[in-house]
Amino acid sequence: MNRDFMRSRVQRGPLGDILEKVEAGLRLSFEEGVRLYEAEDINAVGFLANVVRERLHGDRTYYNVNSHINYSNICVLWKACKFCAFGKKEGQQDAYAYSLEEIFKMAETLGRGRTEFHMVGGLHPDLPFDYYLEMIQGIKEIHPQLHLKVFTATEIRFLADHIAKMSVEETLDHLVRSGLGSLTGGGAEIFAEPTRSRICKGKHSGEDWLEIHRIAHNKGIRSTCTMLYGHVESNEDRVDHMLRLRDLQDETGGFTTFIPLAFHPENTQMDDIPSTGGMLDIRNYAVGRLLLDNIPHIKAYWIMVGQPVAQISQRFGVDDLDGTVVQEKIYHMAGAKTPHELTVNDIRRLIREVGREPIERDTLYREVTRQGDQWAVHA
């Protein structure tokens, strides 16, 4: 293949030295990360990210047949996290907490033929620890094959300190015994202070978020990681955030995927901030791909950025489009105009049209073979 046009164009340009490092497989620095954010030539940044993407994954783009259940939106941090339209105070209109019966009933239908449940909720002040244990145990009984990717580090910290009243280690042990498969990556927001305090004063610190993932990884629990962007953070905050993830990954290797999350302002306390632009969306994927040399996958969550950006992101570092997703509430309460579900055919078309090859995966990125609702993974 002749890539000389792009390669020599980038080589001659202001990112030439970064190209050299990327091609040699060398790690990029903080300053280089900031330069990638400041670079005017978005296609050059995309080219660089694509070099890494294709080295790791060729033309494969992964997707997942999954469902979401947001068990409750009642959250003690309802006011603290200014970027959130989902969390509600107990007793407030629209506040809800599903009973276990309701969840099992939902799970019955939602879980059919799916490989994964993604379940997160607010920090509910009163639900007992048994609620969580029984919830995952009960779902596993209904669908033993289903992988439960459940709870953010923020929920784990809250459960450990205020509900289970035990250490994070013990809390995780109980959850794993009940059927927890892996942790979700939410709650990371932006690690750097003072930005973190400006958007979610009172939430646990970035260090604590990382500590909980460290503990989980050391127990063999895999997880994903995220970054909330498009609010008041700087380029430096973003790069700092990614490099802290990279450091932990060097230590544990437990992250499967990095997912940049676009801030949606509607119905939040920060609704004076405009929605993120497409340039920033694709740049975050590309810079993430380039800085996070030790995290295997970069995911575009189409629910949040929309299908058009998710499609072209596959040329800007992304190799994963998340799932078919049923029942998503968090982003839709913040004004997301995306549909609630894409069919497998929709997702495969989004992938094929941009010249990539769709591969169904399970939570741990093992290839899935499927016949209707019957599926199996290759070890």
Add this chain to the structure above:
Amino acid sequence: MTTATTAFYEAIEKAAAGERLSYEEGLALLEGDDLVALGAAADDLRARLHPEGYATYCVDRNINYTNVCDVYCTFCAFYRPPGDHPESYIRTRDEIRQKLDELYAVGGRQILLQGGHHPDLRIEWYEELFSWMKSEFPDLHLHALSPPEIHHIARLEDMPYEVVLTRLNAAGLDSVPGGGGEILVDRVRDKISRLKVDTEGWLGVMRAAHNLGIRSSATMMFGHVETDAERVEHLHRLRKLQDETGGFTAYICWTFQNDGAAPLKAQTVGSSEYLRMLAISRLYLDNIANFQSSWVTQGMKIGEISLHYGCNDMGSTMLEENVVSAAGTTYALNEDDLHRMARNAGFTPRRRNFFYELI
């Protein structure tokens, strides 16, 4: 891996160096899927043609004078057939005055006036409408009647295009929009718009307009029944006419939008196909200065990105848009949104008039 042939990269390199592409080279570009390479080359050409770092736009509005139409294009969800249909309309003077007042209130001085092929509206009707508009709003720029409409009037009146255009121009028509171009290949037109003006007719109207000193824009609607070769054919015909007349001010392409409202059942193609075709168009159409973004069909996020895939212009604020929105896709923006779109992409937003003069 990215599939692209040596011919693909050779064509990109040639275009990026400012050389003209042959038909075969255009086709080679359509056979590769290296999106960022196409974008980068198109961005280089855009920067060479428009080094100021502006992303321009104009403040205008659409007025559709009638939705009655007897050509039944299969991709269209806007028209209503002639006869007694409860949703048919012809805009009254009062309605038009109100729309123009709204436009003037936000500082706009340009309208895009288009409609269906109404079998009963004679040339005098248009002349009277235009004269009236110009007497009421003397500084209005009237960007009006796409080639199919001009062709329709010419056929109805049994007059040559030149005569129709001269009369309408005298009555107030300032420039001609590029609508109805679709794909300028008769095989495609027979499939999607059999009763509409054919390729030679569309080009003939534009040639006649340009020869009379009336400028126009050029368009392309793709992603339906056309082949790659027919896309290049389309670009080739536009480039050839532009060599001859130099009358096109701008080019805009968009993808066929299907939400089920129109009879044509092609699947709407995605953002990657839009950006790819846009960039290829920029590389091929070396003689058309300005490229407009179709954020109306693609949304604001892709609108931003299109400014690095060949576009130097964001079109207009589209105060009222009925045709694309009849097919289900509708994005409305105000001037602030356009400014943000430009800045997010690293450009300074600048307002312009029809002739791309900065205001």
